[in-house]
Amino acid sequence: xxxxxxxxxxxxxxxxxxxxxxxxxxxxxxxxxxxxxxxxxxxxxxxxxxxxxxxxxxxxxxxxxxxxxxxxxxxxxxxxxxxxxxxxxxxxxxxxxxxxxxxxxxxxxxxxxxxxxxxxxxxxxxxxxxxxxxxxxxxxxxxxxxxxxxxxxxxxxxxxxxxxxxxxxxxxxxxxxxxxxxxxxxxxxx
Numbered sequence: 001x002x003x004x005x006x007x008x009x010x011x012x013x014x015x016x017x018x019x020x021x022x023x024x025x026x027x028x029x030x031x032x033x034x035x036x037x038x039x040x041x042x043x044x045x046x047x048x049x050x051x052x053x054x055x056x057x058x059x060x061x062x063x064x065x066x067x068x069x070x071x072x073x074x075x076x077x078x079x080x081x082x083x084x085x086x087x088x089x090x091x092x093x094x095x096x097x098x099x100x101x102x103x104x105x106x107x108x109x110x111x112x113x114x115x116x117x118x119x120x121x122x123x124x125x126x127x128x129x130x131x132x133x134x135x136x137x138x139x140x141x142x143x144x145x146x147x148x149x150x151x152x153x154x155x156x157x158x159x160x161x162x163x164x165x166x167x168x169x170x171x172x173x174x175x176x177x178x179x180x181x182x183x184x185x186x187x188x189x190x
Contacts, residue, residue: 006033008076008100010093010110011043013131019174020044020063021156023109023131025149027071031138036067037076037099076103090115100126109134111175135179143182147189154190164190 014020014036027034045060068075079095079102086094093115100108101124108116108128116128129137139146154167162170164187171180183190 003030003032005031006035006103006105007107007109007134008035008096008103008105009040010096010108010112011040011047012111013109014040014044015047016174018170019131019176022135022150022153022171022174022176024067024070025153026135026138026146027074029142029145029149031142031145034071034074035076035099035103035105036074037079037095039095040099041067078102086120088115088120089117097121097124097126100124107134130175132176132178135176136182139179139182143186144189147183147186150183150190 009023013023023034026032041064045057045064048055048060049057076099079099082098082101083094086097088094088097090112093112096108096110097116097120099105105126108121108126109131110116110128111130113128113130118127121127135146150167154162154164157167157170167190168180168184168187171183
């Protein structure tokens with residue numbers, strides 16, 4: 001299945017590995033088209049390197065390469081000309097909206113909803129969604145596909161492996177409380 005529904009992942013949802021990895025599993029399902037930019041990559045990688053001295057740029061660059069190679073048509077470029085024309089509470093977020101507009105995205109997935117006011121986004125037929133809301137909508141769209149993505153995500157967690165209950169707690173720790181609650185009811189599938 002191919003869809004024209006597209007979302008742009010903000011750097012803040014790519015920063016925490018558990019959420020990033022789940023969002024990547026979802027991105028390869030073809031329920032939607034996931035997008036990001038090299039600048040978004042630089043933002044989440046830079047923030048991680050600043051906070052986590054145990055990580056190396058080389059390791060995070062391998063993650064970037066995997067993300068770019070596993071998700072079809074994910075990289076947005078040529079959006080920079082739109083940046084200066086946008087007005088947002090945090091001018092540093094204008095590149096995110098510019099990339100979303102340029103790539104004809106429908107949704108920006110972000111924790112920072114206040115940074116993306118709906119009155120500004122609606123002019124561009126965009127909406128900002130918290131990752132929990134976004135994944136809950138995907139569950140409404142196709143629970144079997146999202147459960148399969150969660151199962152595959154959990155199976156990749158080997159150091160240490162996680163039981164279903166531990167996995168759901170990990171999702172809750174990423175502020176995915178609605179998602180974890182829905183998946184709890186279908187825990188036999190994950």
